[in-house]
Amino acid sequence: MPRADLIVNLVKAGNEGDLKLFRSTVEAMAAEERAKRHHQLADKLIAGLNATTTRPRPIELMRGVDSGHGGLLFEIEPRRSYDSLILDTELRTSLIEVAEEQHRRDLLRSYGLEPRHRILLSGPPGNGKTSIAEAIATELMVPLFVVRYEAVIGSFLGETSGRLKRLFDYVRTRECVLFFDEFDTLGKERGDTHETGEIKRVVSSLLLQIDALPSHVVVVTATNHAELLDRAVWRRFQIRLTVPPPSLMQKEEWFSQFQVRIGLALGITPKALAKKLDIASFSELEQFCEDIYRRYVLTLPNAELKVIVVERLRQWQHRATAN
Incomplete structure (x- = not known):
């Protein structure tokens, strides 16, 4: 049975005609049922939610190795934990807080709060940004999905935005960590005169999709070139952490x-x-x-x-x- 706070939100959304709250509540219910391995019920909830719209075609997921089918996401089994990483005190404290907020989100929601779930990691390459994303997934005991840019970025107008929508439609009904490595590949500064209008539209679409993600999807982005990121990207992330070289x-x-x-x-x-x-x-x-x-x-x-x-x-x- 769904949690009481989700049922209350569902009633509230119905009374107030709040479609955004209704959608996010049903998605949260589906994610919880899927986490309990109630896949059939989760699929029915999402099917009912999308009954009046065009059903997005299933996203192809690659597990463990590149199967050559061009999936948008690559799922890996997280093995690293917080304890296995050598982190400075501030960085470790922030990551522990992320896990605590996710584990105790029922308490937060009872006070009208949501756990923070958007994290931006910046710093020079080779210092553990990918390992941190993996450790977060381990601590939360959820899958780690890595975005495959070669499959997402298309050569035709609108193709990339459409693939991003498919990607986000898939992950929003699952409790997971969604990892964007080299985030500057997609989140480029829209004021850059060298970039095309298509790239600017992709950035706008990406930011809107990130904003709309429910809090049970933890988004971790990593960049080696923070100066290339669009200024609006920084505002989207509740937690912004620098990952420095080893002392x-x-x-x-x-x-x-x-x-x-x-x-x-x-x-x-x-x-x-x-x-x-x-x-x-x-x-x-x-x-x-x-x-x-x-x-x-x-x-x-x-x-x-x-x-x-x-x-x-x-x-x-x-x-x-x-x-």
Whole structure:
């Protein structure tokens, strides 16, 4: 049975003729039923909602690997959690609050409030924006849908806007995290004189679709070039977070965790290693550690981890100097 607050909203929408409230309430009911695996009931609710309009054709979803059918969304199974990420205090606190608001949205709604569900992540590449989206999905125990730009962006007038509408029609009836990587690809500044009128219309359509999403759909967008985003994009997002490169302390913590993960001492203290290695992203830290462990495995049973670490460190320092 639907929650009491949804039933009250449904009655209120009927009495006041509020079609927007009616639609969002039915969509929330469908999302909850789908989360309970009551797919048949969820489909009937959405079918009834769209009975007087043209039924959108089903969106094709690709799961796990690219099946080559041109789906608009790519679904991946989230594996990372908040605890697995090395985050500064402010960033971690904001993400914990997002999860708490979603988990306790019934309480918020009883006071006429909705949980925040639109998040904009900005910062240099390789520092965990995609991992954060995955961790949010893990914490909320919902699917993670990644938008495939090569399938969404069309070459003909109106094609992209139509595909965006199909995409949003699909996700709005599901509890999920919807992730736009490289969001500046779609959310470009409309005042840019080099952009066509079609791009400007796409941005306008995109912003309207994001505004209309119910709060059980958590939208996470990521950009490496915040300066390219349309000014109106910033206003749409209730939570705007900068994801910075790793600090010295975070590098040290990374190497400490790496030692625990492989069950071996590196032979050089994490603090000393963090100071010696000039790396500007978490992705490079991961590559460096994988480089060490790969060489260790390949030289077993005579592997000397400290020797390998010193050698890899020398190579990476030389690489940084060459660049």
